[in-house]
Amino acid sequence: MPTYKLLALDMDGTLLTSDKRISDRTSSALRRAAEAGITIVLSTGRAAVELLDYQPQLEGVVRYGTLLSGAVVWDFTEKRALETQFLDPESVRIVVAQGLAEDAMVQLFDRECAIMTRRDVARMPEIGQGVYQDLALRRGTFVDDIDTYARTHDHGLCKVNLHHVSRASMRATQRALGYLPLQLATGESASVEVTPPGVTKALGLEWLYTFLGINPEEAIVVGDGDNDLEAMGIAGLAVAMDNARPAVKACAHTIVADNDHDGIVDVIERWIEHT
Numbered sequence: 458m459p460t461y462k463l464l465a466l467d468m469d470g471t472l473l474t475s476d477k478r479i480s481d482r483t484s485s486a487l488r489r490a491a492e493a494g495i496t497i498v499l500s501t502g503r504a505a506v507e508l509l510d511y512q513p514q515l516e517g518v519v520r521y522g523t524l525l526s527g528a529v530v531w532d533f534t535e536k537r538a539l540e541t542q543f544l545d546p547e548s549v550r551i552v553v554a555q556g557l558a559e560d561a562m563v564q565l566f567d568r569e570c571a572i573m574t575r576r577d578v579a580r581m582p583e584i585g586q587g588v589y590q591d592l593a594l595r596r597g598t599f600v601d602d603i604d605t606y607a608r609t610h611d612h613g614l615c616k617v618n619l620h621h622v623s624r625a626s627m628r629a630t631q632r633a634l635g636y637l638p639l640q641l642a643t644g645e646s647a648s649v650e651v652t653p654p655g656v657t658k659a660l661g662l663e664w665l666y667t668f669l670g671i672n673p674e675e676a677i678v679v680g681d682g683d684n685d686l687e688a689m690g691i692a693g694l695a696v697a698m699d700n701a702r703p704a705v706k707a708c709a710h711t712i713v714a715d716n717d718h719d720g721i722v723d724v725i726e727r728w729i730e731h732t
Contacts, residue, residue, distance in 0.1 A: 460675070461677050461693065461729060462494075462496060462676070463496045463498060463669070463671050463675060463677070464725075465497075465498040465523070465662055465678045465679070465688060466500060467501060467679060467681060467685050468500075468501040468503055469501070469503075469645065470682060470698065470700060470701075470716050471679055471680055471685075472716070475588075475717055476588075477588060477589075480719055482719050483719050483722055484514045486719075486722045487514075487515075487519075487725070489725065489730065490725050493730070495729055496669060497518055498519070498521050498662070500522070500523045500680070500688055501524055501526075502524075502525065502616075502618075502650055503524060504524060504525055504566050504569055504570060505522070505524055505529075505536075505568075505569040505570075506569055506570050506598075507571055507592060507596055508522070508533075510592070520532065520533055521665055523662055523688075525615050526616060526642065526656065526658055526684055527542075527652065527656050527658045527659065527660045527688075528542045528566075528653065528656050529542075529615055529661070530665060530668075538569070539664075539668070540661070540664050542615060542656045543614065543653065544611075544614050544616070544617070544639075544651070544653050548651075549565075549611040549617065550607065550608060550611060551637065552619070552639070552651050553603065554604070555630055555633050555634055556619040556630065557604060559622075559629060559630055561584075561621045561622070561630065562577040562586065563577065563617065563618070563619060564619075565606065565607060565614050565617055566614065567610070567613050567615060570598045572597070572598045572600055572606060573593065573597050573598075573600070574601070575599050578593045578594060578597065583622070584621065584646065585620070586620050586645075586646060586648075615653070616650065616652050618644065618648060618649070618651070619651070620646065620648045621646075621647040622647070623647055624647045627647040630649050631643075639651055639652070640655060640657060642657070642683060644682070645682075658684060658685060658687060658688035659687035659688045660687075662678070662688050662691060673691045673692060675693055676693055676694075677724060678691075678694070679696040679713075679721065679724055680696075680698070680701065681697065681698040681702065681716065682701070682702060683705065685705060689708060694711070694728060695709045696709055696710065696712070696713055697709035697711075697712045698712070698714075698715055699720060700716055
């Protein structure tokens, strides 16, 4: 069996339980893996500020993250971006206008912050984002007008999330933005995640592989959503959670328990601690 050096983990639906916790059993397994010399990487659509709740469990365990779906490679120890991909200003303006036309919740992301309006946070339960409402209230950066902010800060944005009121509305946005040279990914509920062209979780991981001197064959990538597919495609071992979408399961080398039953512990015990 190969010897793996890096373990890349999606957060929501993978490392985190449905109520957005890292279970004690999973936390202990991660610490054992780190102590054994495994580089553990968070591969997530979240911004750095949205990960602060997990710092007590992950400090000394996770140093690097490919955040904002690969737009930012982050060093948690030094608290800074190592690599950043930015959206072009014109695309930002078009994406935000489309989101507002569909009455979607618009979230903007710079290197480390999530920017939104309090009006949108108040309606998160109505658009399938209720589980993130408390996080948004505690960690969000609030502005009065998201369109004005986007137009005056459009040179420093890495990602835009559009959370729609329905999947029909989401599909309308996908059609409207499909001509742009952007990376569009579907997220939870009826969300569209917009990153610069070619920016996926795989891009961030490839940068880290080179930075750390690790071959893709020495990496395990674990995920559950469509935005994990590219990253799983550049791993020696691609692992899907049992709660993963069908397309993710189809491309995985193996499937482990779901996110509410410590699937990450399965990965560590079967492919890391076996040696």
